[in-house]
Amino acid sequence: DTGVSQNPRHKITKRGQNVTFRCDPISEHNRLYWYRQTLGQGPEFLTYFQNEAQLEKSRLLSDRFSAERPKGSFSTLEIQRTEQGDSAMYLCASSLRGGTREDNEQFFGPGTRLTVL
Amino acid sequence: AQKITQTQPGMFVQEKEAVTLDCTYDTSDQSYGLFWYKQPSSGEMIFLIYQGSYDEQNATEGRYSLNFQKARKSANLVISASQLGDSAMYFCAMREGRLGTGNQFYFGTGTSLTVIP
Numbered sequence: 001d002t003g004v005s006q007n008p009r010h011k012i013t014k015r016g017q018n019v020t021f022r023c024d025p026i027s028e029h030n031r032l033y034w035y036r037q038t039l040g041q042g043p044e045f046l047t048y049f050q051n052e053a054q055l056e057k058s059r060l061l062s063d064r065f066s067a068e069r070p071k072g073s074f075s076t077l078e079i080q081r082t083e084q085g086d087s088a089m090y091l092c093a094s095s096l097r098g099g100t101r102e103d104n105e106q107f108f109g110p111g112t113r114l115t116v117l
Numbered sequence: 118a119q120k121i122t123q124t125q126p127g128m129f130v131q132e133k134e135a136v137t138l139d140c141t142y143d144t145s146d147q148s149y150g151l152f153w154y155k156q157p158s159s160g161e162m163i164f165l166i167y168q169g170s171y172d173e174q175n176a177t178e179g180r181y182s183l184n185f186q187k188a189r190k191s192a193n194l195v196i197s198a199s200q201l202g203d204s205a206m207y208f209c210a211m212r213e214g215r216l217g218t219g220n221q222f223y224f225g226t227g228t229s230l231t232v233i234p
Contacts, residue, residue: 035222042121043210045223106152108162
C-alpha cells in the first residue's frame with residue numbers, strides 16, 4: 001500500500017460551482033478524517049468517519065460541505081456553491097481503530113489544493 | 118479560547134543542538150490525546166509523537182520527546198541533536214475525548230523551525 005491518496009491534487013473552479021474531492025485511505029484503516037488548511041495556519045478539522053459512519057462533524061462546517069464514505073473505504077468531500085473563502089488545501093488522513101498508542105497515528109494524504117476564482 | 122496555543126511563530130537552532138517547541142492546550146475533558154506533526158515545505162504532514170492524557174511517562178520517539186506537564190496543560194516537543202532535515206513547520210494538536218467516541222481534533226498555528234548549519 002502506498003499510503004493515503006487524494007484526487008485531484010489541484011482544482012481551480014469558478015465561484016458558485018460545485019466541486020468534489022476523493023480520498024482513498026490506507027486499505028486496512030477504518031478511520032478517515034478531513035481537514036482544511038489555509039496558508040500559514042494549522043489544519044482545521046472538518047469531519048471524521050469510522051467505517052461508513054460519520055461520527056463527528058465540525059461545528060464550523062457550513063451546510064455547503066458534505067462528506068460521504070459509502071462503503072467504508074474511499075471518501076468524497078463535496079463543496080456546493082463554492083466561495084472564494086473556500087480556497088485552501090483539503091487534507092485527508094486515515095488511521096486504525098484500536099487500543100494501542102500506534103493507532104493514534106493519522107497518516108495524511110498529499111492534499112487537494114482548491115482555488116476558487 | 119484557543120484550544121491549542123503555539124507562541125513561537127519561528128525558531129532557530131544550531132545543528133546538533135537541542136530545541137524545545139512550546140505548546141499549551143485547553144480542555145475540560147479528562148481523556149484526551151496530544152500530538153506533534155511535522156510539515157516540510159513539500160507539504161505532507163508527518164506524525165512525530167503522541168501522548169495520552171493518562172500516560173504517566175513522557176512519550177519518546179527517537180530524537181523526539183514530549184515534555185508533558187498535565188497541571189500546566191503544556192506538551193512541549195523536544196528535538197535533540199537537530200539535523201538540517203528538521204527544518205519545517207511543526208504543529209501541536211489535540212484530540213478531545215476518548216478515542217473512538219467521536220472526537221474533535223484541534224491544531225495550533227505552528228512553529229517554523231530553521232536549523233542553521
